[in-house]
Amino acid sequence: MEVAFRGVRKVLCVAEKNDAAKGIADLLSKGRMRRREGLSKFNKIYEFDYHLCGQNVTMIMTSVSGHLLAHDFQMQFRKWQSCNPLVLFEAEIEKYCPENFVDIKKTLERETRQCQALVIWTDCDREGENIGFEIIHVCKAVKPSLQVLRARFSEITPRAVTMACENLTQPDQRVSDAVDVRQELDLRIGAAFTRFQTLRLQKIFPQVLAEQLISYGSCQFPTLGFVVERFKAIQAFVPELFHRIKVTHDHRDGVVEFSWKRHRLFNHTACLVLYQLCMEDPRATVVEVSSKAKSKWRPQALDTVELEKLASRKLRISAKETMRIAEKLYTQGYISYPRTETNIFPRDLNLTALVEQQTPDPRWGPFAQSILERGGPTPRNGNKSDQAHPPIHPTKYTNSLQGDEQRLYEFIVRHFLACCSQDAQGQETTVEIDISQERFVAHGLMILARNYLDVYPYDRWSDKTLPVYERGSCFQPSTVEMVDGETSPPQLLTEADLIALMEKHGIGTDATHAEHIETIKARMYVGLTPDKRFLPGHLGMGLVEGYDSMGYEMSKPDLRAELEADLKLICEGRKDKSVVLRQQIQKYKTVFTEAVAKAKKLDEALSQYFGERAEVPQEEAIYPAVPAPVRKCPQCNKDMVLKTKKSGGFYLSCTGFPECRSVMWLPDFVLEACRDESVCPVCQPHPVHRLKLKCKRGSLPPTMPLEFVGCIGGCDETLREILNLRFSQGPPRACPPASQPSGYLQASQSLNRMDSSQHSHPLPPDTRQPRPLKALARNLPPATAAGENDSVVCNCGQEAVLLTVRKEGPNQGRQFYKCPAGSCSFFLWASGSRPDPPSSAPRPPGGSLGRPPGSGNRPGGVGGPGDDSGGGTSCLCSQAAVTRTVQKDGPNKGRQFHTCAKPRAQQCGFFQWVDENVAPGASGAVPWPGGRGFWSRALARRWREHPRAPVHEQESAGQLLRPGVHGQETAEMQPLPPAWTHPPLLSSGQRRVTGRCFYSSLVSRRSCLPRTKRPFTPGSVGRGCVWPACVKESRSDCSSRRPPCAWAPSDHATAEAQELLGSPQRPCSRCGSSCGLRGRRDFSTDILRRRRNAAKWLLL
Template identity: 65%
Template sequence: MLVHLLRRSVLGSGILGIGVKRRCSCALQSVGCPDKAQPADMIRNRAQIKRVLCVAEKNDAAKGISDIMSNGRFRRREGMSKFNKIYEYEYHLFGQNVTVLMTSVSGHLLGLEFKTPFQKWHSCSPVLLFDAEVEKYCPENMVQIKRTLEKEVKQCQLLIIWTDCDREGENIGFEIIDVCKAVKPNIQVLRAKFSEITPNSIRRACDTLSEPDSKVSDAVDVRQELDLRIGASFTRFQTLRLQKIFPESLANQLISYGSCQFPTLGFVVERFKAIQSFIPETFYKIKVLHEVEEDTVEFSWKRNRLFNHTACLVLYQICMEDPIATVTSVTSKPKSKWRPLPLDTVEMEKLASRKLRISAKETMKIAEKLYTRGFISYPRTETNIFPPNLALGPLVEEQTQSSVWGAFAQRVLEQPGGPNPRQGKKSDQAHPPIHPTKHSSSLQGNEGRLYEFIVRHFLACVSQDALGQETVVDVDIAQEKFSTSGLMITARNYLDVYPYDRWTTKLIPVYEQGSQFQPTAIEMVDGQTSPPQLLTEADLIALMEKHGIGTDATHAEHIETIKSRMYVGLTSDQRFLPGELGMGLVEGYNSMGYEMSKPNLRAELEADLKLVSEGRKDKWSVLQHHIQKYKTVFIESVHKAKKLDEALSPYLGAAQEIPEEQQQDMEIPLPIRKCPHCGRDMVLKKKREGNGKYLTCVGYPACKTAVWFPDMVLEVSRDQSICPTCRPAPVHMLKLKFRRGSLPPMMPLEFVGCIGGCDETLREVLDLKYLRAGGSGGSGGGRGDGPHPPAPPPPRAPSSNARPSLPPVPTVVPQPQPPPRALSVSASSDSNTIVCNCGQQALLLTVRKDGPNQGRQFYKCNGGTCGFFLWADQPGQQGASQSWGAPLQVSQPPRTTVNSANAGQTMCHCNETAVMRTVQKDGPNKGRMFHTCGKSREQQCGFFQWADENTPPSGAFDGGYNGGGNGGRQARRITGAATTPTNPPLPRGRARVASATPQDTLVPTCPPAMTYVFCGVDISTFLSIHPQNISAENCASALSWFYSLESRKKATKRHLRGEKSCCSLNVKAGGPVILRIL
C-alpha cells in the first residue's frame, strides 16, 4: 500500500513527493559507512560545514541541550511557532568551530490520514478502509514548526536529530528529515543518541554521532497505519450500527475500537466475570494459641485447611483428647529482604500507582517534564540493568546535598565496594534504568513526590539488602503438626531510605527442642474462600506487560482511553469496574467466536513490530499480513453483528429493528475477485435503480472498473466455489438466475459460472468484456464502488458491425469418440499444411497491433475471400471451446439418447428422463404435447421441449448431440454403413462451406431443435444449405457466413430481439441449417 505525503496550500513550499518509501533511504543518501565510529569519517566535505541545524523533540529538551553545549551562552530568538524557540551558539564539532541552530518540534510533525474520499464517516463502507489509500500530512497546529525547519535548513550544511532515542523519537526524526530534504535534498543527516540531558551524556552524544535507524522508524510506520485502519473500520462499524440499534442510550456516543484498548478492556471484564462466577466454599482448620507472659503466639496447622467438616472435626477431637504440645524442632537461620531492582518504566508506573496514588498517565507526564529539565534520565526504558560503563558514584554523590537522604547517600559511598546495584535481566540496549541526574529541593506537589520516589529507589537499589534472623518452631499435638516463626531484624540497610517496603520484627518466646507445654486454646474455626479482587491500575499494567499489549510508553494511554470512553469506571478504592457498554462489547465479540478482547492478535503484532525494528522482518510483508488478518475478522464480525446486538440488549434495553434498506446498506459485500486494474477487491453491489446488481471495484472513484449485468439476469450472488484457472486467486464463481425465455432452450436458467474470463459461455451470454489488467473498465464502461452507485449504461444501439451475442452450447458429458483431427487437408498436401475455406493453403501472419494478442500468430485466407481465421497456437483445438480456463459449470443440455438403456428417451437438464405434458391453456398451442423436467416445481431445472420437435437422428448417424471433453462437437461423414470422423468445427466466429457432392454429404451434429432469431436481414427467398464443418456452436456463424459469401447480401442488424424478428435460423436435430423468412 503506497503512502503519500499530502500537498496542501497551507504548507507553503510543501513536502510533495516524500513518502514512507523514500524515508527508508533518505538517511543513507547523506552519510557514509555506518560501521565507522567516528562521525567525522561519515561526513562529506567537513570543511564546508559552517552551520548545523539541530532539532529536539520538545522545546525544554532543546533549551537544556543548548545550555550544556554553549555553557549557558546561547542566543535565543523566535521561530514561526511561539512555542518552539531557536537557540543559536558556537560549538566545536569535527575539529572545527561551527554555528549551531537548535530548535524543536512538539511530538510528531506529520500525521497519517485516509485520502479525502474516505475521511468522512459516510463516504464508504468501513471495510474499504482496510485497503483505502492513506497519506502523511502536516496538521494545522504543526504548520508553523514545519515552516521554521524549511527556513532554517536552507542555510545549513548538516542536520542533527536530537529527538528521544526510542521508536517514536526515531520516527519523529525521519519526519524532520523528510521535511528538510524536501527543501534541501542534499542536506547531510546524523543522529545524536543520549539517555539523559547532562553534560557528560550530551558531549558523549556529540562525539558518537551516527546514522538514523530507518528500521526502527519503519516499525512505527507499520503500527500507525494498522492502528488507523483497524481503529477506523471497527469504530465506524460499531458507532454507526449501535447508534441505530440503541438510539436512546447511544445516540450521540462514539463507540471506539482499538487493537490495544480492547484487550485492555478484556482484562477488566475477565476479572469482573471471574468474580461474578465465583462460588465461595466453606473450609475448616485447627488453630493453636499459646500465651507466654504478655505475648500470644499462634501456631498454624500444617494441613492448612480442609473442606470436609467431618474430617476436620474428627482430627480436632483427637487433638482435644491429648492436648499436650511437644516441640519437635527449633530452627534459626539468616533471612534477607532484597533491595529493589533498578527502575524501568513499567515498574515506575506500577509503584507510583500503588505507593503514591498517581495514575500512570500523570506519572509519565511528570516524568517527561523531569527528564527535559535534566532532573532524571530518559523515563521510557525497558532496562533494569545498569551498564558497567555508567559511573554510579557521581550520581550518588550528587544526592549527598539533600537534608533528607543525604546522610544515607554518604553511607552508600562509604560501604565496601561503593554503590552496588542489584541487577535485573532486561535490557533494551538503548537506555539505562531510570535514575536521578541532579539534586533538587525545590520541586513541589506530585513532581516533588515522584522525584523523591525515583531518588529513594535509586539509592535503595545501589545499597545493601536488609538482614535479619528467622526462627521457626514446630510442635506436635496428637500427631498433628503445627508451626510458628519469629523474626529479628539485624540490619535495616536499604529500608532506612526506602519507606515503600515493610519488614517488621516479630518476637516469639524461646522454645527448646523436646520441651512440652499446654496450649492456651485449641480451636476449630471455619472460613470461606474469597473471590479475586478487581484490578488496580498496577495490576492492569502488569497484565498488559505480561501479554505484550502495547509498550512501556503506551500502557497509560490505552488505560486512559477505556476510561474516557466510559468502557470502565473506578471504584472508591481505585479499582477498575467494567461499564455496561464495555461488558456488552466484549461479550458480543466473544460470542462471535473471535476472542477480540484477548491479547493474542495484538501480541503477535507487537512481536512482529519488534522484528521489523531489528531488521529481521520486512515492513511491507508485516503490514499486509496483519491488514488481511484483521480484515477477515472484521468481515466475519459484520456478518455476525446481531450477536453484538443480543449481547448489549440486557444492558442497554431492547434492540430496535433496522429497516431492510438500511440493513442492506450496512452489510459488507464479500470479495469476488481482485480488480485487474488496481488490485483491490471487486464486490457485488445493488444498482441504484431496480433490483439488479453489478460487479464493481471497491476503489471507486479512483478506479472505475465495473461489470454491469443485463436485465435478463434476475439474481446474481457469490458462490463458495473457487475458479481453479483464473488468477490472481481466489476468483469466486457466481450463481446466476436468468429470466425465462431470455436464453436459448438448451441453456439452464440457473447455473454457476466464472466472471474471471475463463468461461466463454458466460462472456457470450452476458456480452461481457474480459477483465484484463490495464484495461479501461468492464462491460459498458461501468463504475466502481461509491456512496451512490452510478446508473447503468444505456442499452447499446444496434450496429451493423456488432456481432450477435449468441452463447455457445454448454459442455455435456461426452460419449466415447475418436479424437478429432486438426484441419482437413488435401490429399497431396503435407500433413502440417493449414487449408482455408477456399481449399488453398492459408497465410501465416503475426498480430502487430497493441493489445493482449500482440505478437501472436494466426492463419487467414490467402485471397481474403472466404473469411477463414485460425490462431496458430490452437490448431489442434478447432471446434473446441476456446475457454481460458475450466469449462462453465452448467447442467447438461437436453438430448435424446441413442444406443443406450434409455434409447429414444428425452433427457432434461438433470440428466433424467423428461416427462410429457399437454398444453391445456387456450391458445394456438392448446393440445400440443411437450417434454419438461419431472421434478417438483421448486426443484425443476427449467427444461422445456415440444414433443413434435424431438426428432431422433436418422440413418447411420451415431448419436445426436455429443460434446467432446473440451466442449468440441464433431460432424460425421456418411459413406455407406461406415462412419468416419470428419474435420472438427472451426473456431468461433467462422464457418466453412464447400460444394457438397452426393457421395460426400456432411450433416452437422446440432442439438435437438433450436432457433436463433434475427432482424433486419434483407433476404427475400427461402434458402436451404448443407454446410460443412458447422457445429451447433457455430450455427450463428453459418448465418453470418451465408450473408457475406453465398448471397452477397449484407446483414444490417444482428441484434437478438425475440418475437419482433423478421427471420429465423432453424436447426433441426441432425438436420440442415435453414434460414426462413418470417
C-alpha cells in the same frame, strides 16, 4: 566523520520538544546561546557556535512537538458514511502534516535552506526514531543534499550530550519502519471496527448510544478484556466453607499463635475427627526449633513499567499522570529518559557521581553519604535491557519542586539510593510443636540490619518476636479450637495490576500502557470504584461478551501479542515491514468479515444491558459502496471518481478534495452515468476507464445512439466536444458547463449534417477583426451551480464586495455588488434588482440585463443633436457607431457612449461607454448586449470550412452554449440542430430557461443574434428564435415552476410564425397562448421544408 563534515558551516539540530532543545542547547553552548523566534510560538530557535567533527560550525537548535506527520485515509474515505468499513483494510493511506504543526514544518524548511547538515536529537526510542525520520523527510524535501546524523543519549546532562556529539551515528530505518507498521495497522483496524460498531449500534440502540463513540483498538480491547475477565471471575465465584485448627500459647513474653501445617480442610467431618484427637490429649511437645538468616531484597533498577506500577500503588498517582510528570522532569534534566525497558545499569555509568549529587539533601543525604563510605554503590540489577537507555535514575539534585512533581522525583531518588544500597538483614526463628501427631508452626523475626529500609519507606519489614522454646520441652496450650472460614473472591484490578497483566501478555509497550488505560476509561467502557479499582460498564461488558460469542476472542491478548512480537523482529531486521503489514491486515480483515456476518450476536449481547433493540437496517444502507476510480487526476495524480450532484447531474471529482479541487463536469443532458470495466488503451495515465452514458433525447447528433460507452480521457475528440469535457478547479463561475443547473443555455458540439449545396443566401465576407475578448465579459454576473458556491465574482475574478446606496434618491438603501479593487466596471444589484427605467423603445423580457445603472439600448435623457461619429467603432450592424452624451441627471450625467446610428426602432442594441479601456475600431468582439446571444463570425467561417466538425471555442465571456429540449415533440416535429449562442446576461436573481423550439436553428445573415426585441420587421427573418432567451424570475429549476411554453412571449411567437409559416399559430392547448409549440399539430411537409431551407443559412 570529519571528512564528511568538510564544508559544513551550519548544522540544524532538531529535538522532540522545546524544553529538550533548550536544555541541550544550554549545555552545549555553556549558557552562551542566542534565542530567536520560529514560526511556531511554542518552538524557539537557539543558535550557538560549536566545534563539531573537527569543524567550527554554527548550531541551530530547534524542536518539534512530538510527531510532525500523521497517517490518515485519502479524502474519499475519511467520512464515516463514505464507504463500507471493510474497504478501509485496503484503502490508500497518506502521511500529512496536521494544520497545527504547519508552522513547525515551515520553520524546519526555512532553516534547512541555510544549513548543510541535520542532526536528529529526538528521544532514543521507537517513537523518537520515527519522529526523526519525519523530520528528515521534511528537510530533505527542501534540500536533498543535506547530510543527516543521529545523536543518541539517555539523559540531558553535560557529559551525555557531549558524548552524543562526539559519537554521532546514522538513524535506524528499521526502528522507524516498525512504528510505521504499528501506526498503519492501528489506523486501519481501529477505523474499520470503530465505524462498524458505532454506526450499527447507534441505529440499534438509539435511546442509549445515539451520541456515543464506540471505539475499537487492538490494544484497547484486550485491556478491556482483562477488566471484564476479572469482574466475571468475581461474579462466577462460589465461596466454599473450610475448617482449620488453631492453637495459641500465652507465654510470659507474649502470646504466640501456631498455624496448622495442613492449613485448612474443606471436609468438616475429617477436620472434626482430627480436632477431637487433639482434644483427647491437648499437651504440646516442641519437636523443632530452627533459626536462619533472612534477607529482604532491595528493589531492582527502575524501568518504565515498574515506575508506573509503584507510583500507582505507593503514591496513588495514575500511570498517565506519572508519565507526564516524568517527561517534564526529564526535559528539565532532573532524571534520565523515563521510557525504558532496561533494569540493568551499564558498567560505564558513573553511579558514584550520581550518589554524590544527593548528599546535600537533609532527608536522604546522610544515607547517600553512608553508601559512599561503605565502598560505593552496588546496584541490584534485573535481567532486561533494550540496549538503548539505562534504568530511570536522578541526574541532577533539586529541592525546588512542588506537589506531585516533588513526590515523584523523591520516589525516583529514594528508589535509586535503595537499589545502590544493601538488602535488609534479619534472623527468622521457626518453632514446630506436635499435638496428637498433628503439627503446628510459629514464626518469628528479628531484624539485624535495616540497610535500604532506612531510605525506602515504601517497603515495610517489622519484627515479630518469639519466646525462647527448647527442643523436647512440653507445654499446655492456652486454646485449641476448630474455626471455620470461607474462601473469598479475587479483588477487582487496580491500575498496577492491569499494567502488570498488559506487560505479561505483550499488550502495548511501556510507553503506551497508560494511554490504553485512559482510552477505555474515556469511552465509558470501565469505571473506577472508590478504592480506585476497575469496574466494567454495561457497554464494555456487552462488547466483550458479543465478540466472544462470535467465536473470536478479540478481547484476549493473543492477536496483539503476535503483532508486538513481529514489531520487535522488524526492529532487529529479522522480518520485513511489508510482510508483517500484509499478514496482519489479512488476519484482522478475516476477523472483521466474520464479525460483520455475525453482528446479530453483538446486538443480542448488548440488549441484555440496554433493553429492546431496534430493527437492524440493511448493511448496504449503512455502508454505501465506494465509487470505483475512473482515472487519475491530472493535477495531483490521485483517483477521480464519478459522483452525483444534489440536482441530479454527474461529475468527476478528485479524491484529494479539498486540497485538490480538480473536477470534470458532465452536461445536464446526461441522464445516467456509470463506470465501465473496459479501459482505454490510448489515454494516459493508465488506467482510464470508459463510462456508460445515457443522454436525453435530442441532445446528441442523430448518428449517435442515446446510450453508449465512451472514453472521457480525451482521445475521442467528438465526444469531448459534444460533452464539453474539460477540467476546472472547482465550479466554473463565468460560464458553467452544462452539468451545472445554471440558467445559462447548455453546451452542444454537434449539428445535423446538411446538404451544403442547397444554400441560397451566402454570407458577406467578414471584414471585422477580433476584439479583445475581455470586452465580452463586461458586467457579467457570476453563475453558480445549485448547491455549490453562490459567491458573486467580478470581472477580475475576485469576490465582489457588497455595498449599500447612501445617496438620496430612488435607490437609497439598495445593496449592490462591486469590484473590490475598482479595477473593472463590474456592477450588480444584490437582490430584487429592477430593470432600468423604460425608454420609448420596447425591451426584451428581463430588461437590459447585466448592465450598470444608467445604461441601456439608449439611456434616457441622452442628447440627439450633438451626436457624432463613434471614432471608428462599429455596431452590431457592421456600421459606424455614433457617440452620444448622457443628459439625464444621475451618476452618469455627461458621460459619453457609443450606440447604433440607426433609428431607435431599428437599432441593433449596441452600447459601449467611450471611457472604457477598449481599443477603437476593434469591432470584432462587440460589447455584450443585454438579453441577447452572440454568434462569432470567426466560428461561422470555421463551421463553413469544416461542416461536420463540432465547434468548441472558449472565450472570456464563457462557453458557446445551446438550448435544451423545450417540449416533448412528436416524431415528425423533431427540431433541427440549434443555433450557437453565448449565454445571455441576466440581472440579479434571474436565470435563463433552457428551452428549444423549432426555429432555434435560424441564424442572422449579419450578426446571428437571436431575435428578442419588438417591433417585428420583415428584415428580422432568420435571426433566430426567442425561446433560448426566455427569462424566469427564479433560481430554481425551470421544470419545477410551470410548463416551459407558458414563459414564451406570445406576441413574438405569433410574429415569427406569421413571417416563417405564413399564418398565425393557434393557441397552445396547455397555456392558452400562441407559443407556437404545444398547440401546433398541423405542420405540413411544405412548412418543414421551408424551415429547413431557412436554417441552411447556418452553413453559408
